[in-house]
Structures are given as C-alpha cells and as structure tokens.
Amino acid sequence: xxxxxxxxxxxxxxxxxxxxxxxxxxxxxxxxxxxxxxxxxxxxxxxxxxxxxxxxxxxxxxxxxxxxxxxxxxxxxxxxxxxxxxxxxxxxxxxxxxxxxxxxxxxxxxxxxx
Numbered sequence: 001x002x003x004x005x006x007x008x009x010x011x012x013x014x015x016x017x018x019x020x021x022x023x024x025x026x027x028x029x030x031x032x033x034x035x036x037x038x039x040x041x042x043x044x045x046x047x048x049x050x051x052x053x054x055x056x057x058x059x060x061x062x063x064x065x066x067x068x069x070x071x072x073x074x075x076x077x078x079x080x081x082x083x084x085x086x087x088x089x090x091x092x093x094x095x096x097x098x099x100x101x102x103x104x105x106x107x108x109x110x111x112x113x114x
Contacts, residue, residue, distance in 0.1 A: 002026040002103040004095045009108030016112070017083045022095030022105055024076040032099040034071055034078040038091035038110075045094065049080060063089075085112045 008020040020036065035050030035058075049059045049069040057069055066085075071078040078095060090112045095105040 002028060002097055002099070004097060004103055004105035006093065006095045006105045006108040009093060009110045011111045011113065012085055014085060014087055014112055014114050016085050017081070018085065018110060020080040020082065020093055020095075020108060020110070022078045024078075024095075024097050024103075028076055028097070029099070030073065032097055035096050035098070036069065036078070036080045036093055037096055038089075038093045039107075040088075040091040043091075048093065050098075051078065082110070085110075087112045087114045 003025045004022055006022045008018060012018050031053035033050050033052050036048040037045050038048050039045040047060050048063055049067055051057045051069045051071050053073060066083050068081040092107040092109050094107045097103045
C-alpha cells in the first residue's frame with residue numbers, strides 16, 4: 001500500500017504564491033510518476049502537472065509558466081510551486097502517485113482571493 005500526505009494549502013491573494021508538498025510512504029518501487037490534480041467546486045478533477053522518476057514534466061496549459069513541479073526521489077516527495085495565482089486556481093489539490101494504478105492523497109485546499 002501507498003500513503004500520500006499533502007501539505008501547504010491555504011488562502012492567498014491573487015498574484016501571490018504557495019508551495020504544496022506531498023510525502024509518499026509505503027510500498028514504493030521506482031520507477032513511478034508523481035503529480036498533482038485539482039478539483040474546483042462543481043467541476044471534474046483535472047490534471048495540473050506530473051513528473052516522472054527521470055524528472056520529465058507535463059503541465060496543464062492553464063498553469064504553464066506559473067507552476068513548477070519537482071520531486072526528490074530519495075525522499076519520495078513531490079512539490080508544486082505555484083506563482084502568479086489566480087482566483088480560478090481555487091480548488092482542492094490532490095497528490096497522486098502512479099504505479100500500475102493511481103494512489104491519491106486526501107487533498108489540500110487552495111483558495112485564491114481576488
């Protein structure tokens with residue numbers, strides 16, 4: 001089993017920054033993909049960014065140039081640096097680890113006020 005715990009959410013004004021972190025524990029064997037999804041009220045969960053064990057990244061068009069995903073393979077952690085935040089970034093952000101299936105954290109709320 002894999003457990004994921006997110007941290008770093010909160011309330012920020014538009015234009016501000018937040019950094020999300022996620023720590024994975026349990027039966028983890030490389031290689032695997034880690035990433036972030038988000039779900040806004042009344043909307044479906046959507047991809048934000050992913051990163052492979054080799055540090056190849058993929059971003060949603062809506063966050064390119066503003067968000068940066070990174071990982072520490074030795075610590076089994078993944079982070080999401082979010083800059084120039086917009087009210088439309090408001091959502092619950094979920095950490096995911098992909099190894100044969102998706103494992104999910106419980107989520108952390110990010111609220112961006114205008």
